[in-house]
Amino acid sequence: MEPVMKIAETYRKIRKEVPENVKIVAAVKTRSPEEVMEFIEAGGTDIGENYVQEAEQMYRELGDMAKTVRWHMIGHIQTNKINKSLELFDVLQTVDSVQKAAAVDVRAARCEGRVVPVYLEINIGDESTKAGLLPEFDEVLKAAEGIAVMEHVRLEGLMTMGPVTGDPEDSRLFFRRTREIFDGLRGCSIPGVAMDTLSMGMSDSYRVAIEEGSTMIRLGTVLFGAR
Numbered sequence: 123m124e125p126v127m128k129i130a131e132t133y134r135k136i137r138k139e140v141p142e143n144v145k146i147v148a149a150v151k152t153r154s155p156e157e158v159m160e161f162i163e164a165g166g167t168d169i170g171e172n173y174v175q176e177a178e179q180m181y182r183e184l185g186d187m188a189k190t191v192r193w194h195m196i197g198h199i200q201t202n203k204i205n206k207s208l209e210l211f212d213v214l215q216t217v218d219s220v221q222k223a224a225a226v227d228v229r230a231a232r233c234e235g236r237v238v239p240v241y242l243e244i245n246i247g248d249e250s251t252k253a254g255l256l257p258e259f260d261e262v263l264k265a266a267e268g269i270a271v272m273e274h275v276r277l278e279g280l281m282t283m284g285p286v287t288g289d290p291e292d293s294r295l296f297f298r299r300t301r302e303i304f305d306g307l308r309g310c311s312i313p314g315v316a317m318d319t320l321s322m323g324m325s326d327s328y329r330v331a332i333e334e335g336s337t338m339i340r341l342g343t344v345l346f347g348a349r
């Protein structure tokens with residue numbers, strides 16, 4: 123395991139290295155509250171969790187610090203946990219269908235004036251083991267238009283994982299394709315949609331993802347050490 127003191131240093135180094143417009147989300151699964159606190163103290167602003175229950179526990183353990191960062195749901199969204207998710211998360215990155223967005227919409231409507239930022243997850247490698255919309259522009263556009271009319275959900279971006287092969291160069295074309303869909307949607311200027319975030323790139327692939335237009339990278343291993 124990496125020594126705990128390295129997290130702040132590593133974060134600041136990566137923060138300096140990546141363009142200012144690129145947000146860094148710390149993917150904190152399996153990490154201790156102390157590790158996450160070190161990230162926040164170093165200036166970290168965004169945290170990603172894969173499971174509602176783990177997020178709930180982390181939120182509690184971070185105490186006052188929890189409220190100083192934005193919380194991103196980056197794991198699969200289970201419909202029966204959306205209510206709880208809405209108590210914890212600021213952004214739901216992994217909406218994979220209009221139906222899922224609609225389920226968020228009706229639950230968010232219970233809070234007066236709440237509008238939940240969501241991203242559509244693109245299954246860019248068309249992998250049967252991964253969630254997300256197929257990387258076909260017409261499909262994604264249809265989903266975006268379906269979400270656009272929802273009062274309590276605002277579509278603000280796309281998110282993709284991409285196949286993990288070991289060689290980040292293998293991800294380049296998948297990232298490029300996601301960027302093309304992103305640009306296409308932006309070009310459509312759908313009323314009610316603010317397509318401004320492209321969430322792609324992880325520890326092994328964030329440099330390539332940024333070259334291909336990512337505006338948000340989700341980092342675990344490179345920040346905190348191996349899981």
Ligand SMILES: *Cc1c(COP(=O)(O)O)cnc(C)c1O
Nearest residue numbers: 149196324325340341342343344
């Ligand atoms: C774990 C995780 C990451 C970060 O992965 P690393 O390879 O450790 O950087 C990014 N996105 C999602 C959705 C994850 O689950």
